[in-house]
Amino acid sequence: MAGTRSRPPEGRRRASHSMEAVLTEAVALLDEAGEPALTFRALAGRLGGGVASIYWYVASKDELLDRATDHVLGGVLTAIEAQTGSEDPIDDLRVMAVTLFDAIVVRPWLAAYFMRNTDLQGNSLRLYEQIGQQTLRLDLTPRQRFHAASAIISVVVGTAADLGQEPPPEVLDGTVGRDEYLGQWAERWRGLDPGEFPFMHEIVDEFEGHDDKDQFLAGLELTLAGLRLQAGA
Amino acid sequence: MAGTRSRPPEGRRRASHSMEAVLTEAVALLDEAGEPALTFRALAGRLGGGVASIYWYVASKDELLDRATDHVLGGVLTAIEAQTGSEDPIDDLRVMAVTLFDAIVVRPWLAAYFMRNTDLQGNSLRLYEQIGQQTLRLDLTPRQRFHAASAIISVVVGTAADLGQEPPPEVLDGTVGRDEYLGQWAERWRGLDPGEFPFMHEIVDEFEGHDDKDQFLAGLELTLAGLRLQAGA
DNA sequence: CTATCTTATCAAACATTGTTCGATAACCGA
DNA sequence: TCGGTTATCGAACAATGTTTGATAAGATAG
Structure with missing residues (x-):
């Protein structure tokens, strides 16, 4: 042998x-x-x-992904910490949310593993703390602060995951531009029955050529406005 | 042979x-x-x-999941359509959001494939239309309506995905109750340095024994409040 | 220096997955 | 009865995460 x-x-x-x-x-x-x-x-x-x-x-692929997520989250965290300190806590919250959003846009895989991540510890915990600390500067009850911080994270991650879904291969290959891709959807919607789909007709022009970042900012602003209202400021 | x-x-x-x-x-x-x-x-x-x-x-597992998602979304859609018709469009929006949220809580897998679902057609499209139609009753620009409808969907799906993440096996097996599970996290957070983690100490009591649904409703209310403010109503 | 234990590496095998291929049954109109 | 479309299925394929057992390299003790 x-x-x-x-x-x-x-x-x-x-x-x-x-x-x-x-x-x-x-x-x-x-x-x-x-x-x-x-x-x-x-x-x-x-x-x-x-x-x-x-x-x-690592003991499994899950742990590998958890650690990878936490790894890049460290960078996001330092970027966030360097930007706080405004007079208005709501302004700080906006900056933090945008920073996190931008990080997820660059790395769409972050969103999926931000949610699946049950372990609220490490940099994920620190990020939550940073956002929550801004709510301490608002006139709110502890429960309202708890809900506010969670809501902001949800808005960021939810929107980023929604918008960051991978475009079809023909867009990635560059054979079809993003505008062209949006235009195809717009065209399809314009063909819908206006009586049954009045809303789609209302917004199809806005959809065509829209910017994801604007869409996120608008949604974030709604939450922040509600929060400011709640804090009575 | x-x-x-x-x-x-x-x-x-x-x-x-x-x-x-x-x-x-x-x-x-x-x-x-x-x-x-x-x-x-x-x-x-x-x-x-x-x-x-x-x-x-079906041509692939992806298509199978898309069709399965659309299948159950049909039921959600009829449940939603049966509940509209309030005087206040914001009340209708709230009902629709809650109905969708409840459906995702029962079926956590929906959230993941709600986002991965690039094909805005079928029942997914109809659901978007239903939500959007309520914004038609508000004094908003087309762009604001587009952003409002998208924001509400993001809040629902984002929160549901965040809260609906599978609890660890020990909770599923029933060997550890949900309260006990939350208590373990609370205990860990109470051990953090209060100087470095003031927010975690502020909300740890609220977190312990909190209800996911309340958390969602609070976040939704922030968005709706912002929307009502924007509509000047 | 040698022996021994811990740390770290790796090829090979295993189980499970989505997917494809080719054959073939069941139905149906002419 | 024939021929073609519809529908089913066993077997194989490629790729994946994971386990096993062996073993090299380094540190530590005697």
């Missing part, structure tokens, strides 16, 4: 990872092609090692 | 499906154990047929 077993390849060296490297490469894969691109084999290839090695650092 | 090939089993009859049956069983599987429970093999087993047969009705 000698020779059957694969003898130690002399030229081949053992790879040496680190948690930092694993997370960095994982995030890179996620950024390049989204969630399905992050496979253990692709990640192992990037790290120049074997597949099973990754399991020394 | 005669005999090698599996000869037609005489007692075994061919199964006969239908699109309706496929979707019904698919929804049943999703309801019982969420998204991962819906596999083509499990579905085929329920239908008493072969795996490949399902591919005559």
Whole structure:
């Protein structure tokens, strides 16, 4: 049986990872092609090692995604902390929400794992704390503060997830521009029965060529206006 | 080679499906154990047929999920249409949002595929239209109406997805009650440094034993208040 | 220096998944 | 009876997350 077993390849060296490297490469894969691109084999290839090695650092793919999420959330958090300090706590809340929103737009995979993330700890917890601290400057009850902070996070994540859904491949390939894509939907809606779909006809012109960021800002503003009203300011 | 090939089993009859049956069983599987429970093999087993047969009705799992989502959305839509007609359009909006929210709470898998659903048509389109029609009764610009309807959907789906995330297995198994589960988080937060986490200490009592529905209603009310303000009513 | 334990790596196998292929039954109009 | 469309199904395929057992490399103790 000698020779059957694969003898130690002399030229081949053992790879040496680190948690930092694993997370960095994982995030890179996620950024390049989204969630399905992050496979253990692709990640192992990037790290120049074997597949099973990754399991020394994380116990499962879920944990890998949790850690990757927390990893990038660290950057978002420092960006947010550097921008607080306005006179108006509502202005601060707006800035924080926008910063988080922008981060999710750049990394659409964040939204999905922001929700699936039951562990309110680490940077996720700190982010929640930062937003909540602004509500401490408003004249609210503890319960209202609890609801306000949660509502703002929901608005950001909900809108970002809704708008950040992957466009169909023909848009990603660049064969069809975004405007053209929106135009196709607009065209379809214009063909609907005006009696049955008066609203779609009302907004189809607005939809065509709309900006996602404006849509988010408008929704955020509604929540902030309600909050300001509630605080009696 | 005669005999090698599996000869037609005489007692075994061919199964006969239908699109309706496929979707019904698919929804049943999703309801019982969420998204991962819906596999083509499990579905085929329920239908008493072969795996490949399902591919005559749907081209992929994505399409299966889209159709299943649209299927249950039909029921939500009729429930919503039966409840409109209040004097105050904002009251109607609230009822519609709550109805949709309740449907997602019962079926947490809906939230995920509500967002991934790029095809704004079918019942999804009708639902959007129903919500939008209420904004027609408010004194708003077309753009404001477009943003308002989108914001409400985002609030509902975002909050439902956030709150409807699957609790850990120990809660599902019933070995640990929900109150006990919340209590464990509360305990952890109480151990945080009060100087660094003043907000968490402020709301930990509210969090313990809170109701998800109340949390949603509070967030929704903020958006509706902002909307009412914008409409100048 | 040697022995031993811990840390870290890896190839290979395993189970499960979505999907495709080719065959073939069941029905139906001519 | 024939031919074509509709519908079903077993078997195989490729890709995935995960486990196993072996083993190298480094640190630590004797």
